[in-house]
Amino acid sequence: MKILIAQPERSKEIDELRLILKNHNCDCVLFPEGYIHGEDRLNEVCELAKTNKTAIVTSYLDEVDGKDRAVLINENGIIEIKREKSTVDGPMLNPSSGKICGKTVGYMLCREIFLDYNDVENADIIFNPIGVGMFSEEQFVVWSGRAKEIARKTNSIVIGASHADGSYRNCGFSIPISFVIDRNGSEIYISKNDTRSIIVDLKLKQVDFV
Numbered sequence: 703m704k705i706l707i708a709q710p711e712r713s714k715e716i717d718e719l720r721l722i723l724k725n726h727n728c729d730c731v732l733f734p735e736g737y738i739h740g741e742d743r744l745n746e747v748c749e750l751a752k753t754n755k756t757a758i759v760t761s762y763l764d765e766v767d768g769k770d771r772a773v774l775i776n777e778n779g780i781i782e783i784k785r786e787k788s789t790v791d792g793p794m795l796n797p798s799s800g801k802i803c804g805k806t807v808g809y810m811l812c813r814e815i816f817l818d819y820n821d822v823e824n825a826d827i828i829f830n831p832i833g834v835g836m837f838s839e840e841q842f843v844v845w846s847g848r849a850k851e852i853a854r855k856t857n858s859i860v861i862g863a864s865h866a867d868g869s870y871r872n873c874g875f876s877i878p879i880s881f882v883i884d885r886n887g888s889e890i891y892i893s894k895n896d897t898r899s900i901i902v903d904l905k906l907k908q909v910d911f912v
Contacts, residue, residue: 752779
């Protein structure tokens, strides 16, 4: 299975998604939390998934209440997951798993990665779309460590990515992050302050920049 991981800057448009689907052959694309601006764009994104036979993992920003919502679209353009974001204290809201490309996948939206992960224990892959990235080196270590812990304990590949820009709670900066963690908790790929898109071949454990 080939997965493209993108870290665009925040935008109200989906031009980068269109461009990636046009120019790259992959089974699935991961975009950060809140990449889709507004629920009215979901139909368009579903059509892109169907036309290109490519699953799309991201979330969308609800323009009514300003909150991010989880969304997982399979390669046939059908929404597998669409729900609110869980609160910081939990519990993890459902659905938190779905099927894409013949695989069972789990979904943890941003800080949901720190909640109880019982609902995603049977997943082949667990996705973690992240918003603006890390606000400190310490958080980077904690976040990537949590991804490795979950990979080991669930025997799943854990994949996450943040946007290329944005500040956290007026701290003035953020550290973009993306990672692909193997089932044993080892790094297939991890980046800090490198926002180039990659394609990871999970069978070969090979990473190519695009």
